[in-house]
Amino acid sequence: MLIAHVILAIAAVGALVLAPRSAAGAAxxxxxxxxxxxxxxxxxxxLQVVVPLLAFLGAALTxxxxxxxxxxxxxxxxxxxxxxxxxxxxxxxxxxxxCVMLTAAISLDGAVVLIVPLLVxxxxxxxxxxxxxxxxxxxxxxxxxxxxPQGNPTNLVVIDRLGLSPAAFAAHMLGPGLLxxxxxxxxxxxxxxxxxxxxxxxxxxxxxPFSAAERHAAAxxxxxxxxxxxxxxxxxxxxxxxxxxxxxxxxAARERPHVIVPWRVGAQVGGLVIVIQxxxxxxxxTPALGxxxxxxxxxxxxxxxxxxxxxxVSVWAASLLxxxxxxxxxxxxxxxxxxxxxxxxxxxxxxxxxxGDDAPPLRVRRFAPLATAALVAATLMLWLKAx
Numbered sequence: 514m515l516i517a518h519v520i521l522a523i524a525a526v527g528a529l530v531l532a533p534r535s536a537a538g539a540a541x542x543x544x545x546x547x548x549x550x551x552x553x554x555x556x557x558x559x560l561q562v563v564v565p566l567l568a569f570l571g572a573a574l575t576x577x578x579x580x581x582x583x584x585x586x587x588x589x590x591x592x593x594x595x596x597x598x599x600x601x602x603x604x605x606x607x608x609x610x611x612c613v614m615l616t617a618a619i620s621l622d623g624a625v626v627l628i629v630p631l632l633v634x635x636x637x638x639x640x641x642x643x644x645x646x647x648x649x650x651x652x653x654x655x656x657x658x659x660x661x662p663q664g665n666p667t668n669l670v671v672i673d674r675l676g677l678s679p680a681a682f683a684a685h686m687l688g689p690g691l692l693x694x695x696x697x698x699x700x701x702x703x704x705x706x707x708x709x710x711x712x713x714x715x716x717x718x719x720x721x722p723f724s725a726a727e728r729h730a731a732a733x734x735x736x737x738x739x740x741x742x743x744x745x746x747x748x749x750x751x752x753x754x755x756x757x758x759x760x761x762x763x764x765a766a767r768e769r770p771h772v773i774v775p776w777r778v779g780a781q782v783g784g785l786v787i788v789i790q791x792x793x794x795x796x797x798x799t800p801a802l803g804x805x806x807x808x809x810x811x812x813x814x815x816x817x818x819x820x821x822x823x824x825x826v827s828v829w830a831a832s833l834l835x836x837x838x839x840x841x842x843x844x845x846x847x848x849x850x851x852x853x854x855x856x857x858x859x860x861x862x863x864x865x866x867x868x869g870d871d872a873p874p875l876r877v878r879r880f881a882p883l884a885t886a887a888l889v890a891a892t893l894m895l896w897l898k899a900x
Contacts, residue, residue, distance in 0.1 A: 660690025815850015
């Protein structure tokens with residue numbers, strides 16, 4: 514029976530690796546999961562992961578569409594371009610900083626959902642180099658997501674498993690998260706330095722008052738972000754407050770809302786949760802660990818996340834969370850290590866889907882070394898901060 518589960522897991526992971534944005538690949542993942550369920554694997558864990566994920570991502574995608582249709586994204590794009598004063602590297606820094614703030618407010622998934630349409634506007638209206646801006650936003654959102662409790666769904670696993678307060682989590686992970694984000698941003702800027710030396714438009718636009726649609730979209734964004742940010746401090750997962758705030762905003766909208774649900778991503782993640790769960794993979798124990806031990810935990814979880822996506826990996830890696838320091842190291846692996854491959858993070862999959870044919874390739878040989886360096890640096894800072 515174990516051999517059958519292994520074959521199904523290999524087929525599902527292979528489909529995701531070879532065709533992360535393909536409907537046929539997603540169908541193969543679902544088929545493998547369906548066979549595992551027929552063999553006796555319970556789908557309950559997958560539902561517990563996928564239902565809130567679909568609700569949150571659907572709300573974030575719908576909110577992003579609302580912001581874009583209102584003209585608010587275009588206004589923000591021109592404001593960034595004006596602030597950059599014709600410098601592509603200055604624009605890159607501003608985009609990365611905005612991505613960090615959005616990640617802190619509404620998680621990495623919400624951040625990429627909102628920022629990718631803005632980058633499209635920058636590319637079309639002021640000739641900004643799309644590839645470095647896109648790559649910078651993706652790596653920064655993923656790396657910075659460990660800095661705050663609501664930044665990544667896996668952070669909430671750590672908090673819930675160990676009974677940590679959001680303040681304690683932020684105290685340990687803020688520094689490692691910001692360091693990892695800075696290193697990733699610098700790595701992309703270095704590799705894309707030729708594109709970032711070009712001049713861009715200044716974003717000249719006639720100043721006009723905010724329209725009613727823009728005011729509504731801005732209010733919806735602020736309320737949803739506040740709900741997501743405050744939820745962990747109230748002991749509530751941010752997905753449902755965020756989804757509720759967006760739903761209320763849609764009900765109050767004058768035009769009929771266009772609700773977007775990322776079914777393909779949900780199918781991929783749900784299927785992977787089932788096939789990985791069926792393997793009943795063991796994880797190492799968590800005695801008191803020094804830097805090498807913490808790095809081993811982060812690297813082990815990071816490699817698994819890069820291969821099979823960090824969200825399903827976090828389901829079985831939760832057994833690794835028996836003490837605060839190893840749990841934090843696991844969070845670094847889940848967020849930073851997943852950057853090594855295109856399929857490692859749900860946020861990366863969503864960003865590529867939104868960018869469509871304009872999405873630059875996320876090659877493993879390029880991003881695995883960057884993810885490794887950021888993972889080592891973040892783990893080192895975590896170890897230095899440990900009591």
